[in-house]
Amino acid sequence: MAFQGALEIHRQIQEGKITAVSVLKQSLQAIAQQDLDIGAFLSVHGETALAEAAAVDAKVSAGETLPLLAGVPIAIKDNINVTGMPTTCASNILTGYISPYNATVIEKIKTAGLPIVGKTNLDEFAMGSSTENSALKVTRNPWNHHCVPGGSSGGSAAAVAGAMVPLSLGSDTGGSVRQPASLCGLVGMKPTYGLVSRYGLVAFGSSLDQISPFAGDVADAAALLQLIAGFDPLDSTTLKTETPDYLTTLEQLPSNLRIGVIQELNGEGMQPEVAENFAQMIELCQKQLGASIQTISMSGIQPAIAAYYIVATAEASSNLARFDGVRYGQRKKTTGDVHAMYRKTRAEGFGPEVTRRIMLGTFCLSSGYYDAYYGKAQRARALLRKQFQEAYGQVDLLICPTSPTTAFKIGEKASDPLSMYLSDIATIPVNLAGIPAISIPSGFDKSGLPMGLQILGPRLSENKIFQVARAIEQVTGYHHLLPPALAQTVAQ
Amino acid sequence: MTAVLSQTQYETVVGLEVHVQLKTASKLFCACANHFGDKPNQNTCPVCLALPGVLPVLNEQALNFAVRLGLALNCQIASRSKFDRKQYFYPDLPKAYQISQFDQPVCENGYLMLSNGKKVRILRAHMEEDAGKLVHSGADGLAGSDYSLVDLNRAGTPLVEIVSLPDISSGEEAQEYMTQIRNIVRYLDVCDGNLEEGSMRCDANVSIRPVGQIELGVKTEVKNMNSFKAVRRAVESEVERQIQLVESGQRVVQESRLWNDATGTTITMRSKEEAHDYRYFPEPDLRPLTLDPAWVESIRKELPQLPAQRLEKLTKTFGLSEYDAGILVEFKELGDFFEATAAICQNYKAITNWLMGDITAALKTEKWTLDQTKLTPQALAELINLVDATTISNAIAKKLLPELISAGGSPEALVKEKGMAQVSDEAAIRAMIQPILDANPQQLTDYRAGKDKLFGFFVGQVMKASQGAVNPEMLNQILKAMLAGP
Ligand SMILES: [Zn+2]
Numbered sequence: 001m002a003f004q005g006a007l008e009i010h011r012q013i014q015e016g017k018i019t020a021v022s023v024l025k026q027s028l029q030a031i032a033q034q035d036l037d038i039g040a041f042l043s044v045h046g047e048t049a050l051a052e053a054a055a056v057d058a059k060v061s062a063g064e065t066l067p068l069l070a071g072v073p074i075a076i077k078d079n080i081n082v083t084g085m086p087t088t089c090a091s092n093i094l095t096g097y098i099s100p101y102n103a104t105v106i107e108k109i110k111t112a113g114l115p116i117v118g119k120t121n122l123d124e125f126a127m128g129s130s131t132e133n134s135a136l137k138v139t140r141n142p143w144n145h146h147c148v149p150g151g152s153s154g155g156s157a158a159a160v161a162g163a164m165v166p167l168s169l170g171s172d173t174g175g176s177v178r179q180p181a182s183l184c185g186l187v188g189m190k191p192t193y194g195l196v197s198r199y200g201l202v203a204f205g206s207s208l209d210q211i212s213p214f215a216g217d218v219a220d221a222a223a224l225l226q227l228i229a230g231f232d233p234l235d236s237t238t239l240k241t242e243t244p245d246y247l248t249t250l251e252q253l254p255s256n257l258r259i260g261v262i263q264e265l266n267g268e269g270m271q272p273e274v275a276e277n278f279a280q281m282i283e284l285c286q287k288q289l290g291a292s293i294q295t296i297s298m299s300g301i302q303p304a305i306a307a308y309y310i311v312a313t314a315e316a317s318s319n320l321a322r323f324d325g326v327r328y329g330q331r332k333k334t335t336g337d338v339h340a341m342y343r344k345t346r347a348e349g350f351g352p353e354v355t356r357r358i359m360l361g362t363f364c365l366s367s368g369y370y371d372a373y374y375g376k377a378q379r380a381r382a383l384l385r386k387q388f389q390e391a392y393g394q395v396d397l398l399i400c401p402t403s404p405t406t407a408f409k410i411g412e413k414a415s416d417p418l419s420m421y422l423s424d425i426a427t428i429p430v431n432l433a434g435i436p437a438i439s440i441p442s443g444f445d446k447s448g449l450p451m452g453l454q455i456l457g458p459r460l461s462e463n464k465i466f467q468v469a470r471a472i473e474q475v476t477g478y479h480h481l482l483p484p485a486l487a488q489t490v491a492q
Numbered sequence: 493m494t495a496v497l498s499q500t501q502y503e504t505v506v507g508l509e510v511h512v513q514l515k516t517a518s519k520l521f522c523a524c525a526n527h528f529g530d531k532p533n534q535n536t537c538p539v540c541l542a543l544p545g546v547l548p549v550l551n552e553q554a555l556n557f558a559v560r561l562g563l564a565l566n567c568q569i570a571s572r573s574k575f576d577r578k579q580y581f582y583p584d585l586p587k588a589y590q591i592s593q594f595d596q597p598v599c600e601n602g603y604l605m606l607s608n609g610k611k612v613r614i615l616r617a618h619m620e621e622d623a624g625k626l627v628h629s630g631a632d633g634l635a636g637s638d639y640s641l642v643d644l645n646r647a648g649t650p651l652v653e654i655v656s657l658p659d660i661s662s663g664e665e666a667q668e669y670m671t672q673i674r675n676i677v678r679y680l681d682v683c684d685g686n687l688e689e690g691s692m693r694c695d696a697n698v699s700i701r702p703v704g705q706i707e708l709g710v711k712t713e714v715k716n717m718n719s720f721k722a723v724r725r726a727v728e729s730e731v732e733r734q735i736q737l738v739e740s741g742q743r744v745v746q747e748s749r750l751w752n753d754a755t756g757t758t759i760t761m762r763s764k765e766e767a768h769d770y771r772y773f774p775e776p777d778l779r780p781l782t783l784d785p786a787w788v789e790s791i792r793k794e795l796p797q798l799p800a801q802r803l804e805k806l807t808k809t810f811g812l813s814e815y816d817a818g819i820l821v822e823f824k825e826l827g828d829f830f831e832a833t834a835a836i837c838q839n840y841k842a843i844t845n846w847l848m849g850d851i852t853a854a855l856k857t858e859k860w861t862l863d864q865t866k867l868t869p870q871a872l873a874e875l876i877n878l879v880d881a882t883t884i885s886n887a888i889a890k891k892l893l894p895e896l897i898s899a900g901g902s903p904e905a906l907v908k909e910k911g912m913a914q915v916s917d918e919a920a921i922r923a924m925i926q927p928i929l930d931a932n933p934q935q936l937t938d939y940r941a942g943k944d945k946l947f948g949f950f951v952g953q954v955m956k957a958s959q960g961a962v963n964p965e966m967l968n969q970i971l972k973a974m975l976a977g978p
Pocket of ligand 1: 539540541
C-alpha cells in the first residue's frame with residue numbers, strides 16, 4: 001500500500017479507521033524492505049516509536065481530539081537532537097554520542113504525538129549538496145539508485161520519497177532541504193529565519209540555518225511547519241509571531257498575483273530540460289493562475305555564493321570548535337599535550353569537506369583578513385537583502401528553478417567541490433536574505449528524474465507561498481508520485 | 493611612585509583590568525544556579541556544557557547589574573550594544589569561544605576619583621562569561637599533569653570587565669582604585685567584591701617611562717594578585733624590576749607575569765606567548781542589544797547611595813575625620829548603622845567611637861556580622877544619650893554592650909532594672925562615702941598626714957561598693973571635701 005498524505009493518515013487515525021500502530025508498522029516494514037538499498041536512515045527507533053503510536057491510539061480510544069498530525073510517523077535529520085537517541089551529524093567525531101535533551105521542534109513533535117521512526121543521513125555536519133559527504137553511509141535517490149538524493153538533508157528526502165515515512169525534518173542552510181526536495185520529487189519548505197526554533201539543531205551557519213519540513217504535498221508541508229513554528233524562549237533569534245495557521249486558507253489563491261522571474265537565475269548553467277520546464281512553469285502561472293509575470297534583475301545574486309561561503313564557513317569554524325574531544329564524542333589519545341590531542345581528535349574526526357570549510361572560515365575571520373572577507377560578505381548580504389526588499393515592492397513572489405540540474409550520479413561531482421558549490425546558486429540567496437522559499441515538484445527530465453520549482457516570498461509570507469504552491473500542485477498533479485520501481489512494488 | 497637609581501627619574505604607568513563576578517541568581521546564558529562550593533559539574537546543563545545544538549539566552553538580571561555598575565562608574569551606557577565570540581581552545585572553555593563584547597561594550601567612558609583628587613578614566617566595562625575550572629593531578633598546570641579534571645560549575649558565570657586607561661601612577665593608587673571598585677560593587681549589591689575568593693580579579697598593565705617622556709614604555713601584564721595589598725605590592729615590585737632592567741641596559745619584554753605573594757616578586761608565565769588571534773566576530777545566536785534610555789534612567793534613579801556619596805556626607809555633614817569616614821565607607825554595614833544611628837542621635841563622634849571600638853571588637857570576638865546581632869541603632873543612640881546625660885558612666889555603658897549585642901533590649905530599661913543608674917545626688921554620695929571613711933581609720937589618718945596617693949584608694953573603695961554607679965566627677969569633688977575633714 002502506498003503512503004497517503006500525512007493529513008489523510010492523521011484523519012483516518014482520528015476517525016478510528018486505522019490505528020497509529022498499524023501505520024507505524026507499515027513504516028517500519030517499508031524501512032526494512034527498502035532502506036538496505038536506499039540508505040536513508042542512520043538509526044531506526046522502532047520501540048520508542050511504537051510506544052508513541054500506541055499512546056495516540058489510546059487517546060483515540062478515549063475519544064480525545066488529537067493534535068494536528070498525531071500518529072503520523074516522522075523521520076528526523078541526524079543533526080537534530082532527540083533525547084536518548086544518537087546525534088551523529090554523520091560524522092566520526094560524534095561516535096557514541098547519545099543526546100540527553102530534545103530540540104524544541106522535537107518537544108513539539110512529541111507533544112503532538114508523531115512517532116519518531118529514526119534519524120536520517122546527511123552530509124557531515126550538513127555540509128554538502130549530495131549527502132556524499134556523510135562519513136557513515138551512502139544514500140541513494142529513490143528515483144534512481146545510481147543518483148544522489150541531493151543534500152545535505154538527503155536522508156530525510158529519500159525517506160519520504162522512498163515512501164518509508166510521510167514526513168521528515170531536514171535543516172536548510174543554503175538549500176539543504178529545497179535542493180534534495182527538488183531532486184527527489186518532494187515539497188521542501190525553508191521558512192523565514194527565526195520562524196522555527198534552532199534550539200537542538202547542531203549549528204552549521206547560525207545566521208542561515210532553519211529546520212525545514214519535507215512532505216509529499218504542500219498541505220502536509222504547511223501542516224508540519226505550522227506544528228514546529230513559533231517563538232522559543234530558548235532561541236533568542238526566533239521571531240515573536242503568533243502561531244501560524246496555514247491550512248485554513250490554503251485553498252485560496254491571492255488575486256492579482258504578480259510573479260517575478262529572477263533574470264540571473266534563468267538560463268546560464270542550467271540543464272536544457274530544467275530551462276524548458278521552467279518556461280512551462282512561467283506559462284502555467286500566467287495562464288492557470290492568472291498571474292502577471294515580470295523579469296526582475298538582481299545584481300546581488302552573483303556575489304551571493306562567495307558571500308555565503310564566507311559567512312557559512314566563518315560561523316561553522318566557530319560552531320564546530322566545541323568538538324574538541326574533551327567532553328563528548330571521540331577523543332584520540334596522544335602522547336603530546338592537550339593541543340596535540342585537539343589536533344589529532346579533530347584531524348581524524350572530521351571528514352575532508354568539513355575540514356576544508358573549517359579552514360576556510362578560520363582564515364576568513366583571521367586578524368587582518370576579517371574586513372576583506374567577513375566584512376565584505378556582510379555588506380554583500382545587506383545589499384542582497386535590500387534588493388529582495390525592492391523586488392517585493394514590485395512583485396508578490398519570485399520564482400526560479402530550485403536546482404540547475406536534476407540528480408547527478410553518485411561520485412560524479414565528488415572530486416569537484418567548486419561545481420558543487422555553484423549548483424546552490426538559486427537556493428543560497430534565500431538563506432542570506434532570511435526569507436522563506438519552497439521547492440515543489442515541477443516535472444521530470446528525459447531519464448525520469450524529478451525537477452523542482454522554487455517560489456520565494458518576502459519575510460513571513462509563508463501563507464501566500466503555500467497558497468500559490470498549492471494552486472500549482474493542483475494543476476500539475478506531481479505530488480505524491482512514487483518512483484516507478486517503488487510504485488510497481490506497492491502495486492503488487 | 494618614583495625611584496632614582498641613576499640620574500633618571502622614572503614614572504609608573506598602570507592600567508587595571510578588573511573582572512567583577514556578578515552575583516546573579518543564574519548564569520549569564522542559561523538557567524543554571526550561579527553558585528560556588530557545590531559538587532563538581534553539579535550546576536551545569538546542555539547550554540553551559542556546550543552540547544551540540546544548544547543556544548545562549550541572555551540573563552536580563554546580569555544586564556541590569558552591568559548597567560548599574562556602569563552608571564556607578566560614571567560610564568555612558570550604550571543605546572546599542574552586541575555580543576561577540578572570542579575564540580580559543582582550552583579545556584575549561586566548553587564552546588571553544590567565550591561570549592564577550594568586542595567593539596560595542598554596554599558601558600564606556602567612565603571614571604573614578606581617587607582621594608588625592610586624581611581622575612582615573614575608565615575606557616569601558618563590558619559583559620562576558622567566565623570559564624570553568626581545571627583541577628590538575630601531578631602538576632600545577634595542564635602541562636606536565638598526569639591528568640586534569642574539568643569542573644564547569646563556574647562556566648557561564650556573568651562577569652563585567654572594567655578596563656581603565658593607564659592613569660594610575662603608583663601601587664598605592666592601584667590599591668585605592670581596586671578598593672573603590674570593591675566598595676562600589678558591594679554598595680550596588682552586584683558582587684561580593686572578594687579578591688581572596690576570586691569574585692573580583694585584577695590584571696595590572698605596568699610600564700615605566702622617564703619623567704617627562706610622553707610615549708608609553710613597554711608594558712607587562714601582572715596577574716594573580718589575591719588581595720588589595722597584593723595589588724600595591726605587585727605593582728611596586730614590577731616597577732622596581734623594570735627599572736633595574738632598564739638601568740642595567742636591558743629591555744622590558746612585553747609578557748604576562750605572575751605575582752608571587754610569598755616571595756614578593758613577579759615571574760614570567762611559561763606560556764609560549766604565541767600571538768593570540770581571537771578571531772572575534774559578532775555572536776549570531778544573540779540579537780544585538782537595544783538599551784532603552786528610559787530604562788537606563790529608571791535604573792539610575794534606583795541606584796543606592798554610593799561610597800563616594802557616603803564619604804562626602806560623613807565628612808561634610810557629620811564632620812567625621814577622613815580616616816573614620818573611610819572605615820565607615822569601606823565597611824558598608826558599619827556605615828549603614830552609623831547613618832541610622834546618626835538620624836536619631838547627634839553625638840556623631842560617640843557613634844563612631846562605639847562602632848569602630850567596642851562594637852567592632854565584640855563582633856570580632858564572636859565572629860559575627862552586625863546584622864547577626866540584636867543591637868539596634870535605637871539602642872546605641874539611647875546608650876549614648878544615657879552617658880551624655882550622665883545617667884550612667886561610660887564604664888557602665890561598656891558593661892551593658894554585650895547584653896545589647898547578644899540579647900537586645902533597651903538600655904534605659906536595663907539600667908533601671910539593674911539599678912545601674914549613676915548616683916548624682918550629693919547626699920546619696922555622702923552617704924556612700926561615710927561608711928568607707930569609718931571602716932578605714934588608719935588610711936584616713938595617713939591621708940590627712942599628707943599621703944595624697946591614698947585618694948585613689950578611697951575612690952576605688954567607693955566605686956567598688958557602688959558597683960561603679962557613682963558620678964565620677966561628683967565623687968572626686970565630694971570625696972576630696974570629706975577627706976579634708978569637717
Ligand atoms: Zn547551564
